[in-house]
Amino acid sequence: MLYAILCYHDEDFVGSWSKEQDAAxxxxxxxxxxxxAREGRLGPVARLLPTTAATTLRxxxxxxxxxxxxxxxxxxxxxxxxxDCKNLDEALDVAKDLGAANPGGAxxxxxxxxxxxxxxxx
Amino acid sequence: MSETDAAWIDAALTSARPQAVGALLxxxxxxxxxxxxxxxxxxxxxxxWPQNGPPREPAAWLIMVxxxxxxxxxxxxxKQQPLPEDDQAISDLGDxxxxxxxxxxxSHYRDDILRLMFICCHPDLPPTQQxxxxxxxxxxxxxxxxxxxxxxxxxxxxxxxxxxxxxVADANVPFETPGAVERSERLAAxxxxxxxxxxxxxxxxxxxxxxxxxxxxxxxxxxxxxxRLFPSEPEIMGLTALLLLQHARADARFDAQGAxxxxxxxxxxxxxxxxxxxxxxxxxxxxxxxxxGPYQIQAAVAALHSRAPRPEDTDWQQIxxxxxxxxxxxxxxxxxxxxxxxVSKVKGAQAALDMIEPLAPKLANxxxxxxxxGAFLMQLGRNDEARVAFDRAIALANxxxxxxxxxxxxxRLMRDSKPPGKTAGN
Numbered sequence: 367m368l369y370a371i372l373c374y375h376d377e378d379f380v381g382s383w384s385k386e387q388d389a390a391x392x393x394x395x396x397x398x399x400x401x402x403a404r405e406g407r408l409g410p411v412a413r414l415l416p417t418t419a420a421t422t423l424r425x426x427x428x429x430x431x432x433x434x435x436x437x438x439x440x441x442x443x444x445x446x447x448x449x450d451c452k453n454l455d456e457a458l459d460v461a462k463d464l465g466a467a468n469p470g471g472a473x474x475x476x477x478x479x480x481x482x483x484x485x486x487x488x
Numbered sequence: 489m490s491e492t493d494a495a496w497i498d499a500a501l502t503s504a505r506p507q508a509v510g511a512l513l514x515x516x517x518x519x520x521x522x523x524x525x526x527x528x529x530x531x532x533x534x535x536x537w538p539q540n541g542p543p544r545e546p547a548a549w550l551i552m553v554x555x556x557x558x559x560x561x562x563x564x565x566x567k568q569q570p571l572p573e574d575d576q577a578i579s580d581l582g583d584x585x586x587x588x589x590x591x592x593x594x595s596h597y598r599d600d601i602l603r604l605m606f607i608c609c610h611p612d613l614p615p616t617q618q619x620x621x622x623x624x625x626x627x628x629x630x631x632x633x634x635x636x637x638x639x640x641x642x643x644x645x646x647x648x649x650x651x652x653x654x655x656v657a658d659a660n661v662p663f664e665t666p667g668a669v670e671r672s673e674r675l676a677a678x679x680x681x682x683x684x685x686x687x688x689x690x691x692x693x694x695x696x697x698x699x700x701x702x703x704x705x706x707x708x709x710x711x712x713x714x715x716r717l718f719p720s721e722p723e724i725m726g727l728t729a730l731l732l733l734q735h736a737r738a739d740a741r742f743d744a745q746g747a748x749x750x751x752x753x754x755x756x757x758x759x760x761x762x763x764x765x766x767x768x769x770x771x772x773x774x775x776x777x778x779x780x781g782p783y784q785i786q787a788a789v790a791a792l793h794s795r796a797p798r799p800e801d802t803d804w805q806q807i808x809x810x811x812x813x814x815x816x817x818x819x820x821x822x823x824x825x826x827x828x829x830x831v832s833k834v835k836g837a838q839a840a841l842d843m844i845e846p847l848a849p850k851l852a853n854x855x856x857x858x859x860x861x862g863a864f865l866m867q868l869g870r871n872d873e874a875r876v877a878f879d880r881a882i883a884l885a886n887x888x889x890x891x892x893x894x895x896x897x898x899x900r901l902m903r904d905s906k907p908p909g910k911t912a913g914n
Contacts, residue, residue, distance in 0.1 A: 376503070378504075378713070379500060379503045381712065382502040382503040382504065382709070383499055407768055414764045415762070415765060416712055418715040418719070418728065419766050419769040419773070433719045433725075434589075434720070453772050454768075454769055454772035454773060454776075455776075477765050477766060479762045479765065480762070481768070
């Protein structure tokens with residue numbers, strides 16, 4: 367069975383880490399990831415860029431583009447995609463296509479900072 | 489207290505600071521009292537958090553405790569009886585903290601932070617004082633840290649900050665919730681101040697770049713904070729993008745000897761892709777608003793450089809157009825000078841030279857004018873005139889790195905002109 371682990375934390379707080387603190391945390395996490403990778407259990411890992419770089423697309427007709435991260439609490443996170451795009455407009459086009467196929471709810475579009483493709487998961 | 493605790497508390501205090509000091513300032517309407525209250529609360533946090541565990545809302549905790557401590561202080565200084573319930577404030581904090589936390593979720597607190605930042609941008613304060621004050625009050629850097637970044641003595645910096653504070657205290661910044669017009673005026677002033685902080689770090693020369701780099705990083709942190717408070721302001725997106733895209737090149741800007749490396753000669757592999765991706769995402773977001781502004785245009789120029797895998801891939805035509813738009817919005821000889829560099833790539837050095845000649849009286853004491861002019865003349869093979877311009881640039885250089893960079897051009901001219909009959913230029 368595949369499990370997704372979604373990471374939540376206070377962005378102001380993480381943003382106040384010194385470069386050394388940040389690197390130390392990443393190093394500790396990498397150690398955990400390495401073990402999983404050796405066992406062939408690690409899928410892709412992504413560290414997202416700050417929510418200030420986020421855009422939200424409400425899947426309405428016509429779709430509504432909003433600045434900032436997804437802020438509602440009455441809807442729940444149900445899945446995610448990783449798509450290679452030239453720029454934000456291209457990412458929004460993909461999101462609009464997906465939204466047309468499955469209206470209702472919203473997509474939050476966030477650039478990825480660090481990406482580890484991960485080993486093959488059986 | 490373990491090392492992890494100390495580092496954790498330090499980061500928590502830094503991140504809660506603008507919000508907590510901003511709220512305390514609204515409450516006490518006096519900068520010194522607000523700062524002292526925060527200081528007191530921080531000291532109590534160092535004692536209480538390792539024992540009782542960290543609060544769910546550090547900012548709310550600090551506001552609550554800071555406010556109580558300051559009120560006690562005021563009562564005590566009025567020579568009233570010492571208050572018996574001195575520590576009660578901490579013991580039944582739970583409910584009150586939650587109430588404050590709830591209020592912090594509202595839009596209320598963004599005006600607190602904006603006001604705190606805005607106070608540092610008083611127009612009577614010279615830029616260096618604005619920056620020093622902001623770093624002390626908003627960022628919470630110690631006087632020692634700020635002095636180090638500015639390469640001045642601690643005593644001199646202490647004096648600079650004290651003087652700035654005195655001036656701000658007389659300024660009577662209003663504490664009512666600002667109206668829309670006032671809010672956007674404050675936002676513009678604060679954006680300019682953040683850009684000043686960034687430039688203070690960015691304009692460092694090679695030998696001091698490492699000491700001053702934290703200033704650029706702090707400016708980025710403040711810009712992100714401002715953008716989180718005002719997520720739909722395209723100019724704040726533009727400002728943040730501009731800082732990120734410029735800072736992404738930090739590691740490529742100086743050689744081992746500390747001399748400046750021009751954009752087209754930089755090793756692009758050293759550019760920080762993570763910062764570039766974030767900057768590009770922000771400028772893309774900003775452009776969608778179709779409400780252009782100077783920061784967005786400058787960020788768009790930086791984005792075009794970032795998007796070019798090699799210098800020859802740079803879209804100079806687009807950069808020329810962007811600077812043209814900036815000239816209309818913010819006419820300034822410095823902008824025209826920047827535009828001329830793009831023009832030299834698109835239409836050649838002669839067209840660029842013609843464009844900057846009229847700027848000479850206005851930029852008679854501007855280092856970059858003579859550096860750029862010398863480079864155009866050199867490209868046209870007018871080496872004697874180029875040498876005169878470069879000599880003038882060296883005399884006007886602000887940093888040793890700038891002077892060293894021009895000297896490199898001069899050396900090349902010398903080399904090229906030595907073999908008889910050979911002309912410079914390629």
